[in-house]
Amino acid sequence: xxxxxxxxxxxxxxxxxxxxxxxxxxxxxxxxxxxxxxxxxxxxxxxxxxxxxxxxxxxxxxxxxxxxxxxxxxxxxxxxxxxxxxxxxxxxxxxxxxxxxxxxxxxxxxxxxxxxxxxxxxxxxxxxxxxxxxxxxxxxxxxxxxxxxxxxxxxxxxxxxxxxxxxxxxxxxxxxxxxxxxxxxxxxxxxxxxxxxxxxxxxxxxxxxxxxxxxxxxxx
Amino acid sequence: xxxxxxxxxxxxxxxxxxxxxxxxxxxxxxxxxxxxxxxxxxxxxxxxxxxxxxxxxxxxxxxxxxxxxxxxxxxxxxxxxxxxxxxxxxxxxxxxxxxxxxxxxxxxxxxxxxxxxxxxxxxxxxxxxxxxxxxxxxxxxxxxxxxxxxxxxxxxxxxxxxxxxxxxxxxxxxxxxxxxxxxxxxxxxxxxxxxxxxxxxxxxxxxxxxxxxxxxxxxxxxxxxxxxxxxxxxxxxxxxxxxxxxxxxxxxxxxxxxxxxxxxxxxxxxxxxxxxxxxxxxxxxxxxx
Numbered sequence: 001x002x003x004x005x006x007x008x009x010x011x012x013x014x015x016x017x018x019x020x021x022x023x024x025x026x027x028x029x030x031x032x033x034x035x036x037x038x039x040x041x042x043x044x045x046x047x048x049x050x051x052x053x054x055x056x057x058x059x060x061x062x063x064x065x066x067x068x069x070x071x072x073x074x075x076x077x078x079x080x081x082x083x084x085x086x087x088x089x090x091x092x093x094x095x096x097x098x099x100x101x102x103x104x105x106x107x108x109x110x111x112x113x114x115x116x117x118x119x120x121x122x123x124x125x126x127x128x129x130x131x132x133x134x135x136x137x138x139x140x141x142x143x144x145x146x147x148x149x150x151x152x153x154x155x156x157x158x159x160x161x162x163x164x165x166x167x168x169x170x171x172x173x174x175x176x177x178x179x180x181x182x183x184x185x186x187x188x189x190x191x192x193x194x195x196x197x198x199x200x201x202x203x204x205x206x207x208x209x210x211x212x213x214x215x216x217x218x219x220x
Numbered sequence: 221x222x223x224x225x226x227x228x229x230x231x232x233x234x235x236x237x238x239x240x241x242x243x244x245x246x247x248x249x250x251x252x253x254x255x256x257x258x259x260x261x262x263x264x265x266x267x268x269x270x271x272x273x274x275x276x277x278x279x280x281x282x283x284x285x286x287x288x289x290x291x292x293x294x295x296x297x298x299x300x301x302x303x304x305x306x307x308x309x310x311x312x313x314x315x316x317x318x319x320x321x322x323x324x325x326x327x328x329x330x331x332x333x334x335x336x337x338x339x340x341x342x343x344x345x346x347x348x349x350x351x352x353x354x355x356x357x358x359x360x361x362x363x364x365x366x367x368x369x370x371x372x373x374x375x376x377x378x379x380x381x382x383x384x385x386x387x388x389x390x391x392x393x394x395x396x397x398x399x400x401x402x403x404x405x406x407x408x409x410x411x412x413x414x415x416x417x418x419x420x421x422x423x424x425x426x427x428x429x430x431x432x433x434x435x436x437x438x439x440x441x442x443x444x445x446x447x448x449x450x451x452x453x454x455x456x457x458x459x460x461x462x463x464x465x466x467x468x469x470x471x472x473x474x475x476x477x478x479x480x481x482x483x484x485x486x487x488x489x490x491x492x493x494x495x496x497x498x499x500x501x502x503x504x505x506x507x508x509x
Binding site: 001002003004006007009010011012013015016017018019020021022023045048049050053054056057059060076078079104105110115124125126128196 | 337
């Protein structure tokens, strides 16, 4: 089921004017920031479909940048987000793309700083709910509603076990998990939705496990 | 666990509980949260709605100047004259518009189910307060009942204008408000379903054609229409009128209509009212052509 809480319907509490184009956009921006793990120095934001056609009117640009700054959907600083980002020296480019997408509200965000970058594709499916459908070229399905750990790893026997062993040791229960690889023996991605937020200590431990390249988390 | 309105009504009838209670129990089970916790979160949403109506009735203006101030006009008219459509109906209309005017002005609102349709549910709720004198708990329950019906629509069809047109937004919102007010007025779960079906039937085919792509024109007045239709439909259901087409089939029809709706009429700001001479003029004026 796409929607599994009454608060997806009566909620979110948000800055207007559009749940899909404003609140949903904040959430996608926030998830992109979570993947990077810190403020970005630059962002390249490609908008598709209804997002591309109406982003100025809906404040989608303001909302996405609010998310990149770590704002929640009801943060009253939202209206000033573009100025706040500029003052922090963050360089932001918006591109309107005419390519056809499966969902009308689609955005591709590439953000980075001096040492790291991430690329996510998110869709806003209504009522402020979103899904991340791509991360660094990997297809995935992530709602951002639950805490999650995302693990880039090498496709080797034992990689998944080394991760689940650490989570088990810390009593972290897995609600949903998927694994996706580019090709046999190449880079792969584990998406693990868990029941509670994962601490930085556990994250570091995961990073040091066998066959792991990079670890990031979604906090809710 | 319910997936359809039929299942929702069946559970409520079998367990002899109101729809709001079915929704609360499902939320407790699915999210592993306590009754108090869930209730407290919904009360916060109710408070946000109250504050938005209050702000809108004082008068706000959007950044573009396209909307704002109409809720105040309606309230003044309501106090000074005898409204043709009745006091409660027009109170709902003004409070629905107040909410959407605050939304357009980038104020804080609670999406129900979306921001563009955030006026219908609080508009109806705060208007019937005068006549039904609900307790705080009953007002919170109103939101759970509305949420239960919206939950079915969201999972079986859609609630965003970009996906299914305005019928999916204000259509769903008005129908949710109708179902909820039936419960508050003492109607049965089945009567809530009838009120929902009657409202949505009359919103089928409604396109999402916002001028300049903004959630302003015609969104604010569509919420006025959604909230008034909700009260009329609730009265029909409470009078014993039934929808010939069952509620779930109406939702199915809404889904299929949305699927065949051209993209110009789904929140792209390219068709309908957005594509009238005045609509295009306003867009060019706002965005500098």
